Amino acid sequence: MFQVKKGPHLAVLLGCILYGMTGLFLAGINNLPITSIIFYRLFFGLAFIFTFLLATGRLGELKPGKRKFRLLLQGVIVTVNMFFYFLCVRETCFSVAILLEYTAPIYVMLASPFVLKEKVGKESIAALFLAIAGVYLVIRPEGGFGASDFSGSQLTGIASGLFAGILLAVIIMNVRVLKRDHSEFAIAFWGTAVSCILMLPFASETSFSVLAPNLSTLAAFGIVSVGIGGVLTTIGYANLESQTGSLLALIEPVAGVFFDLVFLGVALSTGTLAGCVLVLVAAILVSFNGSPKPAMNFTNFTDPAEVTEKY
Template identity: 55%
Template sequence: MLEGKKGHLAILLGCVFYGTTGIFLAHIHAMAIPSMIFYRLFFGVLLILLVILITGNLSQIMLRKKKKLLALQGIITVVNMLFYFYCVKTTCFSIAILLEYTSPIYVMIASPFVLKEKIARGSIYSMVIAITGIILVIRPEGGFSGLQTDPVYLSGILSGIFSGILAATLIMNIRLMKDEYPEMGIAFWSMGISCLLMTPFAFSTPWNIFVENLNVLASFGAVSIGIGAFLTIIGFSQVEAQTGSLLSLIEPVSGVLFDVTLLGVQLGINVFIGCVLVLISAFMVSARDPVRKDN
């Protein structure tokens, strides 16, 4: 039973590691977001490379066919981050994360055409439950009232929607590469390309500020990219894109739980209910999803 659910478990664990982002951000001081993104990627890729060297699995990162898809994964990862953070800046964190995690909707729409996956009725039910839970988890005080119509705000909304589409694209692209590249190779090259693209921001932080935050930045990259990204890539390569996208909704829930338990953030009843709904959705997806023949 557990043997057939390794992909599910990898996604869930990877998203839990991703969910530690708020903890690390709370301990990083006086650094711009692009610079933090670069060092997060840098230390994550460094850990992956060290593991490859220690285990002697250099063959894992040999370039094969589908190089364009591999490069596309790295480029989309960076573009997704930029659109997401622009949405955060021009709207608010709650709206940005809600739009980012509409990705299962786009996966469900596109996967029958891109990956030839069938849309199961259970997936639709799970998606409705999960999206409802996410809305409750991230719903700000007073709800989403007072939406503005100025061009900057609307551009932020469009950026958030686009970040969700890009997140869905990343999930499906992993499925397209899985027959050519091992998970370690996908993680190393996609994150390495992302890091390379963010290099211009590497030196935007003064040296004394960098040294002050070095330990946190190294831990941030190792945990969220070196472990989190690697585990989720393993999972996404082993399960259907629809299943993976729904299971990934555990990330904002784990982030909320970390905030409550480690940072002392107060947990409202709507957040608690939302977390339960997302967990129920994840259980439904994992319980019904069959073992894939191509694993």
């Protein structure tokens, strides 16, 4: 039983902290193209979710309900989101890419009143400004972003990053709609499965001799970020207002900075520290002022009496 009052908030935070470990896993993977890394990350995460449901006798939860097309669309959008995000990383840099990706709360806050009939509270608006400012400080390069950072092909990267942010907002809001007919595990499983199938052509890009030394790291990467992190964030997004979930997700770049500092020895500037504090304050603000849903029951996510949603 998961009867903590702020359970959905905690689920998003924990899931995004696990996502924030991406840098640690990538540092341990050698000589693999990013497309192969994405595929095997998805594959091992999907295998973990399936094994967990099989071991707990809950495979019945995977039976698709209504809105099957929307469930399929979730996986497609996740894959396209990854493509444009990594295109932004390639054409600009990681700092710019993650800043643009996490403009998602802005789009969620603009769209959710119309799409999901959610109200935008003063706390959410204040948290949004704090969080965006914090993320900017976290990823801001030494000396700031110069005009040279946004020229030539990098304009394509910027456009890709902005589009990735819009897609992330769609993913978060779509989870709320899918929750009406599917369990959180079904949403996470089928979204990952579709993404994995779409990335299947890239599985053979790498020879087994190159792949073999990286298998254990790839397996851990998939289980931690997609298997556990993906399910936790899906649980949170499904049971929180989308604007609250998207703001809490901004903890991911902060977690990434923390892991890089502690485990990879990356220096932490004063500006980065200030940014981390701002994001944490924003997370606390929405956690204490957001409208929590009723307690979640891990034994039966699809019981309509568990979560009352207003649309």
